[in-house]
Each structure stands twice: as structure tokens, then as C-alpha cells.
Amino acid sequence: MPATRPRARAVAAVAAAAALSLLAAACTGGNDSGSANDDPDADVTLTFWHGWSAPSEVEAIEANIDAFEDEFPNITVKTVKGVNDDKLNQGLRAGGSNGPDVVSSFTTDNVGRFCSSHVLADLAPFLKESGIDPEETFPGPMLDYTQYEGKRCALPLLGDAYGLYYNKDAFAEAGIDAPPKTLSELEEVAEKLTKPDGDGYEQLGFMPNFQGYETTVEHYGGQFGLTYFDDEGNSNAAADPRMAELFEWQKGMVDALGGFEKLRKYRNTFGDEWGPKHPFHTGQVAMQMDGEWRGKMAADAGVGFEIGAAPFPVPDDQADSYGKGYLSGTITGIATTSEKKNAAWELVKYLTTDTDAVVDFANAIHNVPSTLAALKSPKLNDDPVYRTFVDIAQHPESSHAPPSKNGGAFLLTLQDYGLKYEKGEEDDLPSLLEQADEQIDKDNAQAG
Amino acid sequence: MAAAVHTLGARRRRATLRTLGFLSPWLVGFGVFFAYPLGATVYFSFMKYDGFTDPVWVGLKNWRYVLFDYPFFWPALANTLWLVAVMVTLRTVFGLGIGLLITKVKTGAGLFRTLFYLPYLAPPVAATMSFVFLMNPGTGPVNTILGRLGLGEPGWFNDAQWSKPALTVLALWCVGDLMVIFMASLLDVPKEQYEAAELDGAGAWSRFRYVTLPNIRPVVLFAVVTGVIATMQYYTEPIVAAKVASGVIGGSGQHFEPGYPEKSTLTVPQSVYHLGFQRFDTGAACVVALVLFVLAMAFTYTLMRRGSGFLKEDD
Secondary structure (H helix, E strand, O other): OOOHHHHHHHHHHHHHHHHHHHHHHOOOOOOOOOOOOOOOOOOEEEEEEOOOOOHHHHHHHHHHHHHHHHHOOOEEEEEEOOOOHHHHHHHHHHOOOOOOOEEEEOOOOOHHHHHHOOOEOOOHHHHHHOOOOHHHHOOHHHHHOOEEOOEEOOEEEEEEEEEEEEEHHHHHHOOOOOOOOEHHHHHHHHHHHOEEEOOEEEEEEEOOOOOOOOOOHHHHHHHHOOOOEOOOOOEOOOOOHHHHHHHHHHHHHHHHOOOHHHHHHHHOOOOOOOOOOOHHHHOOEEEEEEEOHHHHHHHHOOOOOOEEEEOOOEOHHHHHHOOOOEEEEEEEEEEOOOOOHHHHHHHHHHHHHOHHHHHHHHHHHOOEOOOHHHHOOOOOOOOHHHHHHHHHHHOOOOEOOOOOOOOOHHHHHHHHHHHHHHHOOOOOHHHHHHHHHHHHHHHHHHHO | OHHHHHHHHHHHHHHHHHHHHHHHHHHHHHHHHHHHHHHHHHHHOOEEOOOOOOOEEOOOHHHHHHHHHOOOHHHHHHHHHHHHHHHHHHHHHHHHHHHHHHHHOOOOHHHHHHHHHHHHHOOHHHHHHHHHHHOOOOOOHHHHHHHHOOOOOOOHHHOOOOHHHHHHHHHHHOOHHHHHHHHHHHHOOOHHHHHHHHHOOOOHHHHHHHHHHHHHHHHHHHHHHHHHHHHHOOOHHHHHHHHHHHOOOOOOOOOOOOOOOOOOOOOHHHHHHHHHHHOOOHHHHHHHHHHHHHHHHHHHHHHHHHHHHHHHOOO
16 A cells, blocks of 8 residues: 555646646737738628717717728627726637727726737737828827837827816906916915815815825826836836925925815815716816816806816926826727737727827817827817817827836825825825835836 | 455445545536635746736745735735624624514514615615715715714715725615524524523523523524625625725726725725736735635634534533
């Protein structure tokens, strides 16, 4: 009997090794491929996953798809609406015959990961084949957030620009005749517009809180011109004096308008960001940092005041860059696992570069167009509030946070540390920013 | 002699095969749904694996990251343990209390039973959303009533100090499952024992302490063990509450802060999801899952050990 134990152990070891090998071989991703062999003229059905879910948005994207199918009668597009990034990630991971050929995402966070892990196909060969020069077709920041380390795995499909909305009636009542252009003017105007009411406010001039919906580190960061990472890819928060300026300015605003606790308590009375009870709609705040969609949402909510829009103010020492703003947007790409990449490219090309398609879609869902030609199109909605954001999108200093292999984790970390500073949990700002750097670098190291 | 040994061996083999045949449904289930996933989780905890590219051996790197560098792990663990300690205890006490009350009601017991059980049937997402709106610090009716009564107006799901108590209130509202099993066990307590206790002059508390509790101990143990396991897996309610309360349901350029507000609603299963399906870090997610597994096993083992003594105490 004892003689059989080593054999049994050996068998067990082999079995275990085999099991581990099987595990190692299972579920591994595909290789990058910018090439395609499918016949673009063959009758095919493409599956397109997108995130739009509101009836008007779905109607708009379906109208675009219908126009595409009219132009390419051999291609039928099956759309799957309301796909958020979590579902999208799973779909791209799993692939398979029911997986998507073309995908779109509302956030730019995962572009770094999509590109580096090769789940979205390299679009450079397709662009070259089609004779499209990206630099001459798309705005610079949008080009930047749809690639990672030189690899273009996505293209912009409409964009978002951030600016300042203001209540013109409240401005008139306070004797303010123009929107603020610098951050010190913003603070002054916000204080003038603020009407305290016991422990709360009858009206708050501006909600600067990092949890005030769109008043996030990266959106403010667009005005300060943050660098986020150094040349080696290490977090640059402590070394970039602009980051400390941002944190100090934001805390100064919080303190000037009543302090963190009072603002937080007031913030808790706000309605949902995407609902009709948004604090700007209800008049709870007189100014709001937001994207181009807010104008239409406020109008649809039937606000009882005149809405104004302007670029968000810039730091006083950057007054000459007034007009810039943070840019973001929807991205689209082709799944590497798709076996119909040539047909898929036709759809991506149409949605992202056909000027009429881009303009119609932008007008329909009130987003900013994502091509240079569409931005200048006379067919574009001429509402002055909306046009403010079109101008922001074209400003040469408008920017976006850099794509990262770790998605938006670094922005959440900065936000987390910003909240600590805003609350007064930490007073030593240089040390706080060093801690943020350390955490971001650890997260990035873990992401590989 | 050799032929007899051969026959004996063949018989044993047949018996073994027969046994395995009868056991095979369980063996397959155990292997596919427990042993393989557990083995895979251990294996991937030592690998860098994003689901897109081949796994790469990284040794203890994922373990070090989760235990020392991942900023969400310890808050998630602390929250989960808080919920295990407070929510499970209160749910058990509340379920038993409601069960006791309903068994004492002379008329309309069926109506009360239905009313208390119905919330348990509500879909967790809908129930959570409703509670976030009801307990909205500024616009919800709960704080309006509290304000009119001159009581404090907590921030509930928007305040790190109050978010877990708010989740506990929601869990107590859905206590119908425990109420039903407690009622069944309470109705099983022999009436003779109550009569004997009354004859001995036992008051209400003594009857509960010395008659009711010993009789329903197995059910209390069941409620606690299943409650602990369910709370270890607590995911839907806190993440829905955090998303709705923060107002950040998702949009272009928006980042949802896990565990809003200030990580106070972050639970261990959320960390697994955050790492595995949002950061694509399967290796680190497996580490968190294994910690959760070990904790759940430890809790269950301890409760069963202590519970078995608890059960035998008066037997």
C-alpha cells in the first residue's frame, strides 16, 4: 500500500496541473485586429449596442440607423438600447455570435482599457483605407480621448462641453449684468446671489461642493489646465501647482458660501440630477456648472425664469483663456470579436463622419457635434444657449482628462481626497496631494 | 483462493461504482457549482487577469494590493461587519417580535400577517428606490413628519452617519420572511408548557425566557445563520440606494462614487463587482471573494458550534 501513495500523489498533481492549465486557457481574450476579410457588399446584419434609452434619444439614433440602411441596403442593423458600460464590458469580454459588432459608450473612462486590451479593433487601418484624416475631421480633445498611447480604437460620436448656466432673472434682481469670467468674479457673484435662510438658503448662488453633480475635480480641472500625470505616467497632483490651486479655490468657495456642512445639508434637498426637480430648475441654485444638455432639460421642465449660458470662469491668471471648458462625450468602436468588421466600419464611419448624420443627431438629442465640419454646419441648432457650448467645444484650450489604463479610477481618487480637504478632515494640502499621488500610482501599478 | 479474492475485488468495485452512481448528481453539482469555482477563484487570485488577455502569474501581488493598498476594501469590510452585527440582530428580534404579536392577536391575524409579509415580496430595487425617496432629507415625507414633530431630521441615505441605519430600516420593513417562520415555530410550542409555567407563577417574560425561547431556539439559529450569510452577500439595496441618493445614475464623464456617501454603504460584494467588472481586475476581485468566503465560513462555523451548545442546553 505505501508504494501506491507517490503514484497517487503524482496522479493528483497531474490532474491539478491539467485543471489549472484548462483554467489558464479558458476565457482568454482575442487579439487586436484592425484588419477585416468580410465582404462589405454582402448581405449582413450588424448588432449595435448603445446606451441611449430615453424615447426621444432612441428615436433619434433609430432615425440615423434608418438613414444608414437606406444608404447601405445590404446592411441591416439590429440595435440594442440602454446598454451601460457594465453590460458593455461583459459583452465585449464574452464576445460570441450574439455579441455586439459595434458599440458605443457614454463615458470615455474605459477607452484606455479597451485599447490596451484589444477588445476594440484598431480603427487606424480603416480610417486610412477610407482616406479620412482624423486630425482634419475631429476636434483635438475628442481625438485624444478616443485613443490610448497612440492606438485609435474608438471615434467620437457626439460630444459634451461643460459651461456655466445662470438664472438671468436672479442676476437682474441682484444687479448683475454679465456672467462671471474669472473664478474670483464667480465667488463675488455667487455671494451676491446667495440668500441665506436660517440653517439653509432661500437661494444659493452656486453649489461648489464636489458632490454637487457636475462640479467634479475633472470638470473644474478643465478650467485650471491640470496635467494629472508626468512624462513617466506617475500621478502629478502634488507636483502640479494648478491642482493645489483648484483645491484651495474650491475650499475657499465652500467656506465663503456657508461651509461644508451647511452646503451638504442644502445639497441633500436637491432633486435628481436628471429629473425636473434639478436645483437649477427649481431656483435653489442660481448658477450651475453643467453640460449642453441642461438647457433643453431646463426648458422642458418649464422653468419660470430666463436661462443664460456662458463658458465656465477661469482662474484669474488665465483670464485670456476664457471660453474654454471641459470636453467629454460618447465614443464608438468595433468589437475585435466581430466577423463583419468591414460592414461595421461602414456604420461607424457613417455615424461619426457623415456631416448630416452628425448634425441631425446632435440637434435631435441636444449634444455637441463631434466633427469639425458639423460644428460649423449652418444646419446646427441656432439656440444661443446651445451655441455657447458649441463654441466651448471649438475653443483651442478646451480639454479632457487623459485616458488611463485604469479608467477613471484616478479621478475618483482625486475627488475622494478633494472631499476630505473640502470637509476640513485634512488641512495639510501638500501632504494630501502626495497621498493622492501615492494611491493613484498604486492603483495604476495594480492595473498593470 | 485467487478466484475468491478476484470475486471479492470485483464486488467491491461494483459496490463503489454503484455508490458513486447514486452520488453522481450531487458530485456533479458540487464539482461544477462549488469545487470548480472555488478552485478557479483561488487560482485567479494569484494571476493578473482582465478577462480580455491571457492570465499572468503575479504571486501575492493581488493579495498585497487588496489588503494594503485598495482603498475600498477595509471600509467595505467594516460596513459589512456592522450590518452583520446590527442588521441581522435587529431583523431577528423584530421578526420574532412581530411573530409574537401576531400569534397573540385574536381577530384579524390573517390581515396583519399579510400586511407584514407583503413588503418581503417587493422587488429589492423598487423597494430601495421608494425608501430613498421617502427618506429624502429635503423632500421626503419621513423628514417632513419628523420635522413637524420637532424631532431631528437625519440625512438618511445622504449622510455617512445615517446611511447604514437607513438600510437597516429598509431591511426591517422587509422582515416578512422571518416573521412567517417565527410564527410557525411559535405556534408549535406546546400549550401545556405555558399552562404549567403559569401554574408555577411565571410572568410573561419568564414564560418567554423559559418556555418560548428554548422551544424556538433552532429557528432562531436558522434565522441568524441565514441572516449572516445573506448580509455577507448584501449588494442590491446598498448600491441602488447609493446611486439614487447621489443622483449620479450615470452619464457622460460622470463617476459614481462607490459606497456613497463617503464609502458608508460600500459592502464586500460591491468591492468584488467594482474590482472584477468595473476595473477588470479579476485577480484582486478573487482575493476579496476569498476573504468573503473565509469570513462566511468562520461565522457559520462559530454560530453552528455555539448554536449546537445553545440547542442542547435544555434538551
